[in-house]
Amino acid sequence: MKPSKFFSPNLSPLLSLFAVAAMALPVSAHAHPGHEHSSFFSGLVHPITGVDHLIMLLAFGALVFFTVKKTSAQLSLLAAALIAMVGGVAAGLNFGELGGIEGAIAASLLVVSAALWQVFTASKQVKSMAVAVCVALIFCHGYAHGVEATGNVSMFAVAMAISASALMLLGNRLAAFASSRWISAGVAFASLVYLLVA
Incomplete structure (x- = not known):
């Protein structure tokens, strides 16, 4: 298997444009200025009002649906993502600001778009x-969010996990009704619009 197969020449012009635009965009010093990170309610609504999270979580849920067919395997992958997110909150809280995190968040929207594009033709390993x-x-x-969190961080993280779970499950279920690689073009377009106006 060659890793280059994942980013094959079959990528749509929209995804290529998105890649160039994402690399050219300045990345803010803070992930989500204007959002509270201190209560159960703020944790519950942030994955919805934080558009980058909304796109990523819905798209990841869809990606999991297209990647594996067994429901138990899908739930395991969604749980792994949830654990990673909560682990990230804990790491950010304990280790503080880390260079490159904002770039990784912006890149995540490109990666999930490309993954959705390739998932219908890629090998199991890819x-x-x-x-x-x-x-x-x-x-x-x-x-x-761990870096920015204040106040009752535990409640914020629990609530964010609840909301994130619901969004990933929603994306997973919506994928059953939109079984097309062109869903990636929609994700890429939404991501590009978000990055341009954020």
């Missing part, structure tokens, strides 16, 4: 690699 990379990038989403 699919597994794509899911693993996305899980690692979801850790970065959590890390950014």
